[in-house]
Structure formats: C-alpha cells, structure tokens
Amino acid sequence: MSEAIFVNQTVILAKVEATKGTDAIPTGAANAVLVSDVTFTPLEGDEVERNNIRPYFGDGGSAMVTQYAKLSFSVEAAGVAAAGDLPGYEPLLRAAGASVTVTAGTDVRFAQVSQGHESVTIYIAVGRNLQKMTAAMMNVKLTGDAKSLPKFQFEVTGTYQAATDAALPAVNYTKFQSPFGINKTNSTLALHGVAVAASAFSFDFGNTVIKRDLINVDTVEITGRKSTGSVTFDNTLVSEKNWVELARTSARGPLAFKHGPGATNVIELKAPNVQLGKPSFGESDGVQQITVPLRYVPLVGNDEWEIIVR
Helix, strand or coil, rough: CCCCCCCEEEEEEECCCCCCCCCCCCCCHHHHEEEEEEEEEEECCEEECCCCCCCCCCCCEEEEECEEEEEEEECCCCCCCCCCCCCCCCCHHHHCCCEEEECCEEEEEECCCCCCCCCCEEEEEEEEEEEEEEEEEEEEEEEEECCCCCCEEEEEEEEEEECCCCHHHHHHCCCCCCCCCCCCCCCEEEEEEEEEEEEEEEEEEEEEEEEEEEECCCEEEEEECCEEEEEEEEECCCCCCHHHHHHCCCCEEEEEEEECCCCCCCCEEEEEEEEEECEEEECCCCCEEEEECCCCCCCCCCCCCCECCC
16 A cells, blocks of 8 residues: 655745756755645646547547646745845745845845746655646735734746655755734834734735747746735824825825834835725724725836845
8 A cells, every 4th residue: 555645744845947947956955945825736727628529428538738737835924034145935036027136234125027037946745746847937925914924925837747756855944034923013014104003914916927838838927917915904084194085096105014023034015106996994893994905006117016135
C-alpha cells in the first residue's frame, strides 16, 4: 500500500526566472515561502467536445487543447529584520508586475511596471509529490482587517509540468518576520488626509493574468492592471469630511497605510491619487460605519501606489 501523503507537509518554493519558462530550480534553503490557505489545481485548461456522429448513444469524450496550473495561497504581510533586507515574498511581488528598488540600510520599495514583467518558477511539494509551475505570474491582494493579521493573497497561473516523486526539501523561513496584529498600537491609515478609525482595509493589484496557447506559444502574461480596494471606517461628521459628496464628485486624494510600530518590521502602502467610489453605510458595535470603494489612478503612469518594506 502506498504511504500516506500529509497535507500539513506542504512546501512552496519560488524563484525568479532568468529566462521566462525555464526552470529556475528554487531550493528550500534559499527560496522557501511561508504560506497558509493553500489551494492547488494541478491541471486547468480548455476542453473540446468530440461530437462525432455514431449509430449509438454515448459520450464521445473530449480533448484538452490548453493546459496550465493554478495556485492560491496567503503570506503574512510583515517587514524585515534589518532595513534594506529583501522580504521573503519579494519574488512573488516581482511576478505580480512590480519592480523592486533597494536602498541599503533604508528600505525596499515595490512599484508598478507595465512591460518587462518577470516570472517565477514555483515548486509545490506535498509529502514526496513534487509539482512544478514555470512562467508563473500572479495577481495579489493585501487585506488588513482590525483584530487580525495582515496578509497578501496570491492567485498564481503557470504552465503545466508533470509531477515527480522527490524528497521533501529542508526549508529556511528566516526571511519571514512575525507579523503584528492590526490595532491602534501597530497600524495607521489615512484616507484623503483624514486618519480614519478603520475596521477593514483591502487593496488589489488588479492584474489581468492570462494563459496564452497558440502555435509556437505556451506562456503566461500580465496584460493589464486596474488597482482597486476598499476601506470601512467609523463615519465622520460632514463638517470634517463629506465622504458621499467626495464620491459624487469623483474626488481623488492620497492614501497611506502603515503597519508596524518600530523602525523595522514595517510595511507601508502609499498612493497619491485614490478616487472614491459610491459609499455604503453599516454599523459596528452600534457605531455607524461607511465603506468606500477605491480606485488607484495613475498620475503620469506606473505611479498608482508604492509598497515600502523596512
């Protein structure tokens, strides 16, 4: 009888590819990703029905005409141990259409790019079963609700590779810092210049990730980006800020989210030109709250937002 495969023995490795679609050969020592909420679909694609006419009833079967893999997982959104260090999720953000700029001893900054997107090779090991994805690219969301831990949620598309039997790799997770809880001590959020009492915050890169299967083409591409999000917070007096009127006039302004109380293990999201959408009202603990959808609009291009890690 075959040995049992334990789901809690799952390892995710990710490494930026020097050549798109060529296995970058990630290792557990250098490229392990500390993850949760893993869902892996090893085979996706389009099927064509074989509708041949025969002198009897029955299914004619189908043929797969495209093949790729899908993967989703979460990574805790935290900073680094020393300013200027690369966070463990750096290759993932690069494969989500972000550039990386390192200022030694200061910080690491991620911004958008509209061409020259990078890809990663991802290994998914569950027990001794090893599945690989190459040319992998992704969309990512950042969530930060009060009384929780902030997380990146990744949705990955990559080219299909057949599974193999391999030893479970030894891993090193030292690039991943322990996150702080989201609360007054550790987190600040300002929207259009107002420090809001937020209960929920979300940010979506908004990447369009497609699998392309043509003659002589088998790859993954990011073909567009529309970054969005939302904030839910205690409503304010209209004399302080009239959020409904700002939404009615499609007002734009800055957003600044900072998480982490010290000089390091800090992550920030800054956006200079966020447009407010149609708000809705709710309540929390008997206090009226307002949820405002957000559009991250560029000023001159590739400047809708910036993620700063230190």
